Every structure is written in structure tokens, then in C-alpha cells.
Amino acid sequence: MATSYELKASVRDRVGKGAARALRREGLLPAVIYGDKQPPLPIAVPIKETTLTLHRGGFLTHVGTIDVDGKKHQVIAKDYQLDPVRDDMVHVDFLRVGKGTTLTVEVPVHFLNEDKCPGIKKGAVLNIVRHTVELIVPANDIPEALEIDLANAQPGDALKISNVNLPASAQPTITDRDFTIATIAAPAGMKSEADSADGEGEGE
Template identity: 30%
Template sequence: MSEAIFTLDAEVRTDLGKGASRRLRHADKVPAILYGAGKEPVALTLEHNKVIQAQEFEAFYSHVLTLNIGGKKVEALLKDMQRHPYKPKVTHMDFLRVDAKSAVHTNVPLHFINEDKAAAIKTEGGHAEHHINDVEVSCLPKDLPEFIEVDLADVAMGQTVHLSELVVPKGVTLLELAKGEEHDLAVVTIKKAKGATADDADASAEGDEEATEE
């Protein structure tokens, strides 16, 4: 993926208030705010077209971004994005400054892999019920993963995968687990599809064999 997706040009804005923001949006600009790292917040303006292109990529929401503010590059995380209720327009963005030596807290998406290879799903009529689709992590910016994989290849019928069973990259902590054992949340469960039985699966397989023989 091109690093250009994670770099946005921005300008400092001094014309503040609802009226000013409305004028910016009419001019295809996105008002934004940059804060954190013990520094004063800075009001910014970004090009709407660039933002629309970048926000189509899932990694944009969990990647350390580079804001090019008047030639000065600042690393930041996207913390909030407000959208128009029905138009394909971004109306405001919040960015959090990133310090390379300080841990960041942010949400990372889960990618569920090998569902099509899980015997419980492929041959036993099960389906994967996702309980959560992202997790909050703490790590240094250099260790921030774009996503965390949940491998379902060997998950059995009726089995639930919990947070403690996820394989996370070195240096990454799941914040929910840090709260104690009672916070070992369910991530995904493979359940029998409604109305499906093992006999149904066997009968279906036998039917396929008979059809082949004919």
C-alpha cells in the first residue's frame, strides 16, 4: 500500500467557529483539530478529496499518519471522523499527536481468517458468530499493527475464542485483558446453523455422491 495514503497535507486555520467551518466545507475543505503530547491544540484544514481517498483504506484508521503542516511533518493518529448524515462528505476530523517514545492507545481491527477451511464450518454446518470486530491496544507507535488476525482453521464446533487466545505482535498489549481475568472477552464462536444437524451434512454428502454416480 502506498505511503502517500498515510500522508495528508494540512494548513493551520485561524478563522474559527461554526460559520468558518461551514465555509470551508463549501470550499471542499475539511476542518480538523490536532491535539495531545502536552502541546496546545491546533486548528487545521485538509483537502476533502485527499481525505475521501485515504479513508477508503481500513489501515487509515489504525495507522500512524503523517500530517504535513506547512512543511513541518507531525505524526498523529486519527481519533475521530465526523461525516455528513447522508452525503459522502467528511465534516470534521480529530487527530492525536504521536510521540515515538510514548505508548499510544487506539483500536485495531480484527481479521478473521480461514473460516472456509474450518471443518466445523465447511463440513459440520457451523457458522462463525463474531462478538467483537476490533480491540483496543497499547504499544509504541513503531509496534502498532494495522490489524490482528483471528485464525479459525482449528476452531471446533461450539468453541469460543477469547481475547487471551489471540496472537498479538511483540510489544502490543490488549487493554481489556490488562483489567483482569474477568475481562477476557469472547471474540468469536462457531455455532451450529439453525436447523442444521450432523445428519443433514452427511445426507447432503451422500446425495452428492449418488448424483455423481448417476
């Protein structure tokens, strides 16, 4: 399971814009825990710790624990709102993670050995089509990232979901085709030279 986090929280007894502003003045962030066939639970979490958790990365893919007045809840962040001017967090929605919970999450793609890629060394460029891939996966088996090795990628290669070693328990939400995640795109000059060389070969 991806590295988890823990946040302390307290139950909110008031909701609404005025109450939310008052909380933020106290260094607290309004949030809600919902799902798992239980009623929504309005809570307040510390702005500083929650913002640090967000900036560490993987906020929407890591399963975390929220300690609400001594009772611990397993959750995953499903959405958060930012202030349009200051870019500060203003609200977070957390989904309860129960036993056997399966989630749909966006998992980032990491490219390995870009500095060793023969296609890039020949002048091609890595063209990323998808920075993330949406997976259906058990909450306790969410991968940190999907990895694609570029060590043998040549100009013109398409790197597809079939090139990724997915966890056995995970599957992409797109199942009707072997979709492209990135390509090793040859620049126009390289294509012209290749076409010219092909033409000379045919003439001989």
C-alpha cells in the same frame, strides 16, 4: 508500523461554523492537531485526499504525517465527524504522536481459513462477538489486524484473546479475563443429533 499516509495542510486563522462552511466550499476540511503537551493547532486539509485516506481503511489505527506549511507532524486520527445527511466528512481530530507515545486503539480482527474450517463444513456458523479488539500499544507498533486461524475450529469452539498472537508490546485493555472474540456456533439441529447420540451411547 501500519502503513502511514501523508496529507498537506495549512493553518486555519478562523474558526467557527461559518468559517468551516467557507472552507468546505473551497474543498478543504477543518481539522485540529492536539496533544503531546502542545497547544491545539487548527488546520485545513483537502477533503478529497482525506476522504480517500479514510476509505482505504485503518484511518483510526494508522500513524500518518501532516505537512502543515512545510512543518511535518506525526499524528493519528482520533475522531472524525460526518454530515448526517450527505455522509461527507466535516471535521477531523488528530492526536500528535511523540517519541514513545503509547495509544489505545481499536484493531480489527481478521479470520483466516474460514473456507477450510471443519466446524463450518459440518454446518456450524462463525458467530463474531468482537469485530475489533481494543489494545494499548506503542504508536510505532500498531498491528494492521489481529488474526485468528479457523483451520482446526470445531462446532462449539470459543475463540478467545489467548488464541491471538499479539505483538509483544501490545496488551488488551481487558486484562481480567480471557474474553471471547468469536464462536463456532452449532445450529440447533446439530446439537439435537449430538444429544441423541450421547443418549444412545449411555443406554448401551
